[in-house]
Amino acid sequence: MKLTRQGRKRVFTVANGVILTVVALLMALPLVWMALTSLKADPDIFSATPLAAPESLTLEHYEVLFSKFHFGQASINSVLIAAATTLISVLLGGLAAYGFARYPWRGAGIAIAFLMVARMVTPASLVVPLYAIMRTLGLLNSVTSVVVGVTALNLPFVVWILRPFFESVPVEVEEAGELDGLTPLKVFFRIVLPLAKPGIMTAVLYSFLAGWTDLLFPMTFVTAPDAMPLTSALLQMQTGYKIYWGEVMAGGIYLTVPALIICFALQKHLVKGLRAGF
Amino acid sequence: MAYPVGYLLYLAFHTYRPLSSSEMKPAGLQNFAWLITDESTNRSLAVTLKFTVASVTIEMVVGTVCAVLLAQFMLAVKGRLGRIYSRVLGSAYILPFAVPAIAGAFAWKMVLDAQFGPLNAMLDRHTPWLVDYALAAVVVIDAWKMTPFVIFVVLAAVLSIEPTQYEAAELDGAGAWRRFTHITLPSILPVVTITAAFRAVDAFTKVFDTVFATTGGGPGSDTRMLPLMIWRTAITNLDFGHAAAQAIEALLISLVFGVALLINQRRGRS
Numbered sequence: 019m020k021l022t023r024q025g026r027k028r029v030f031t032v033a034n035g036v037i038l039t040v041v042a043l044l045m046a047l048p049l050v051w052m053a054l055t056s057l058k059a060d061p062d063i064f065s066a067t068p069l070a071a072p073e074s075l076t077l078e079h080y081e082v083l084f085s086k087f088h089f090g091q092a093s094i095n096s097v098l099i100a101a102a103t104t105l106i107s108v109l110l111g112g113l114a115a116y117g118f119a120r121y122p123w124r125g126a127g128i129a130i131a132f133l134m135v136a137r138m139v140t141p142a143s144l145v146v147p148l149y150a151i152m153r154t155l156g157l158l159n160s161v162t163s164v165v166v167g168v169t170a171l172n173l174p175f176v177v178w179i180l181r182p183f184f185e186s187v188p189v190e191v192e193e194a195g196e197l198d199g200l201t202p203l204k205v206f207f208r209i210v211l212p213l214a215k216p217g218i219m220t221a222v223l224y225s226f227l228a229g230w231t232d233l234l235f236p237m238t239f240v241t242a243p244d245a246m247p248l249t250s251a252l253l254q255m256q257t258g259y260k261i262y263w264g265e266v267m268a269g270g271i272y273l274t275v276p277a278l279i280i281c282f283a284l285q286k287h288l289v290k291g292l293r294a295g296f
Numbered sequence: 297m298a299y300p301v302g303y304l305l306y307l308a309f310h311t312y313r314p315l316s317s318s319e320m321k322p323a324g325l326q327n328f329a330w331l332i333t334d335e336s337t338n339r340s341l342a343v344t345l346k347f348t349v350a351s352v353t354i355e356m357v358v359g360t361v362c363a364v365l366l367a368q369f370m371l372a373v374k375g376r377l378g379r380i381y382s383r384v385l386g387s388a389y390i391l392p393f394a395v396p397a398i399a400g401a402f403a404w405k406m407v408l409d410a411q412f413g414p415l416n417a418m419l420d421r422h423t424p425w426l427v428d429y430a431l432a433a434v435v436v437i438d439a440w441k442m443t444p445f446v447i448f449v450v451l452a453a454v455l456s457i458e459p460t461q462y463e464a465a466e467l468d469g470a471g472a473w474r475r476f477t478h479i480t481l482p483s484i485l486p487v488v489t490i491t492a493a494f495r496a497v498d499a500f501t502k503v504f505d506t507v508f509a510t511t512g513g514g515p516g517s518d519t520r521m522l523p524l525m526i527w528r529t530a531i532t533n534l535d536f537g538h539a540a541a542q543a544i545e546a547l548l549i550s551l552v553f554g555v556a557l558l559i560n561q562r563r564g565r566s
Contacts, residue, residue: 030472031372034365035381041362042388045440048403049391051414055406069417134558138550139301140501142523143543146530147303150312231396233505238531249398253509256402263406270399281394285387288394289448 049274056080056267063263079268087265088243088251089272095161096230096247096273102165103172103229108221111176116206118177119184120192136174144171145238152239159242167235172228176221179291183217184210220291223284230277248273307540327541337542339517340525341549347435347521348499354439356492359446362389364480366447367454386451393444397505404437405510430511430519437506438499446491453487454480493557497550522546 054072055063056079062072083089118126148167149158157163187210195205211218236250246254252269255262281288308327331337366389370382392400407415410424425433457480465475504523507513513520513528520528526546530539 027372031369034369035373035385038362038365038369038385041358042385045392045444046388048400048407048440049395051407052399052403064412067417068412068414134554135547135551136301138497138501138547138554140523140526140543140546140550142504142527143304143540143546144301145527146536146539146543147301147307149530150307150536151303227394231398233396233398233508234527237508238527249396252398252402256509263409263412266402267406270402274395274399277396278391278394281390282387285390288390289452292445292448 052267052270052274055263056271058264060264079264080272082262082265083269083272087255087269088246089248089269091244092246092248092251095245096249098161099164099168099232099236099247100226100229102161103168104222104225106165106169107172107176107225107228108218111173111221112180112211112218113206114173115177115180116184116210118181120189133174133177137178141171141234145234148235149238158239159245160240161245161247163239164232164235164247165229167239168229168232172225175228176225179221179224180214180217183214187213216287216290219284220287223280223287224291226280227277231273304540304543307536308544310537312536327537330538331541331545336517336520337525337545340520340522341545343431343518343520344500344503344522347431347438347503347519348496350431350435351438351442351499352492352495354435355443355446355495356488358439359443360450360484360488362443363447363450363454364476364484366451370455371459389444389447391444392441395441397441398509400441401437401506401509404433404440408433426511427515430515434503434507434511434519437510438503441506442495442499446495449491450484450488453484457483490557493553493560497553497557500553501546501550 057075057077058072059074059076059078062070118130144167148163148170152158152163152166157166191209191213192205195209196202200208231249232247233249233253236247237253240246240250243251243254248269252266252273255266255269309325311326366382366386370386373379373382395403405426407413408425410416410422410427413425415425416422423429461479462475465479470478501523503521504527507519507521507524511519513524522542523546526539526542529535529542533539
């Protein structure tokens with residue numbers, strides 16, 4: 019039997035859907051397993067048959083996170099780091115990007131090229147000078163040191179994302195604002211920022227993620243438990259002879275869920291940011 | 297940002313080991329001479345390059361194929377249910393990308409665990425994947441995390457192709473394969489190339505959390521990527537001069553690559 023052109027197309031589409039579904043499931047698998055393991059009781063995790071259905075589900079690993087691994091304080095630190103990074107990056111990055119977009123100056127080309135270079139620096143190599151600087155300033159073991167590190171790394175990216183958005187704001191609108199007697203700074207905050215909102219949202223999303231997920235700076239700068247964010251608290255859990263799989267998986271889920279919620283809520287901006295990279 | 301980079305340059309020309317003496321001594325080119333002859337740095341560089349080529353290749357191939365299939369699926373499905381499903385699929389691919397690297401690394405460590413991991417249970421064996429196939433495992437984890445990035449970028453490129461082009465080709469009697477090789481592929485090629493270049497620079501410079509949490513650079517030095525190497529030299533051995541020299545080597549390599557990329561992009565535009 020020969021299929022019609024329409025029929026062939028339909029078969030192709032269905033096959034497509036099946037392949038794509040399999041890929042999506044494969045991608046979700048490690049996370050699903052992590053979630054499942056975090057809810058299993060220890061005998062079910064450390065068992066010879068990990069694929070067997072667990073006898074019961076429990077939240078005890080999540081409780082241990084708070085009672086033994088400082089996750090309460092770490093949550094506060096993570097929120098602080100993410101919030102501060104976002105605020106500083108978007109504010110400074112926004113002003114810088116606006117400057118680049120509106121006030122061309124000699125050397126702007128070099129500055130932009132430098133932004134490009136900054137994105138190619140290995141974060142690990144920034145740790146070297148920053149560690150020495152933080153030591154001298156006595157800022158090791160503080161949330162501030164992490165914020166400074168992450169922000170330094172994140173700022174060039176924010177400027178990079180925001181510049182095209184500001185360029186797309188029509189100059190006439192701003193001129194109208196200036197005619198009404200607004201200062202340039204007021205024009206920026208009252209007129210330009212609201213118009214460039216999609217770009218700002220993208221910058222906020224990526225800055226938040228940068229602060230929330232960063233491991234490099236806290237693991238280097240912070241050794242005191244009370245200044246640790248979630249990422250390095252999670253890393254601490256695997257030292258020693260025994261890996262506390264249940265607790266580690268619970269911690270992983272705990273760290274992941276806020277990032278997932280924000281990414282899905284701002285999905286549109288996430289994808290936009292990916293493409294704004296170049 | 298400029299200050300740390302400048303300070304990094306300064307450090308590279310000095311000997312600074314706070315462990316043995318708190319003094320910072322000028323070292324001229326000593327650190328760089330050491331760099332060229334140091335075997336573990338060279339080995340680390342080779343491993344990093346291998347990792348970059350392997351993971352970026354996988355990400356580009358899988359990502360581009362998925363993007364093309366997803367675009368076809370999105371355009372072909374009919375009815376509300378189909379449309380909703382294609383949206384769900386599209387969102388599902390965000391998942392690995394949205395997961396913090398350290399959490400993803402631990403999830404994979406569990407999956408690949410020799411004793412209690414589901415993969416070994418499924419295959420009925422006890423392979424310590426992260427030891428026996430360390431580099432391959434790290435490549436797979438990175439590909440898992442970053443393929444979504446490629447999917448989304450390429451998907452946008454595919455969806456921006458004018459549908460009339462396909463209709464015209466179909467009228468001319470071009471089959472699906474010909475339409476793919478003659479319209480789709482040439483249209484998305486510039487985006488694919490530049491995405492690959494960006495991914496390569498990123499993979500080369502930003503592979504850290506995953507390796508640190510899964511293999512720790514081992515076994516031996518099999519997965520000791522350059523960023524990890526720099527970090528170890530500076531923070532574990534407290535040898536800032538050498539670490540700065542390594543950092544500058546890494547920067548120069550990505551810079552050469554980046555400048556080539558920029559020139560290429562300029563030429564493509566004019």
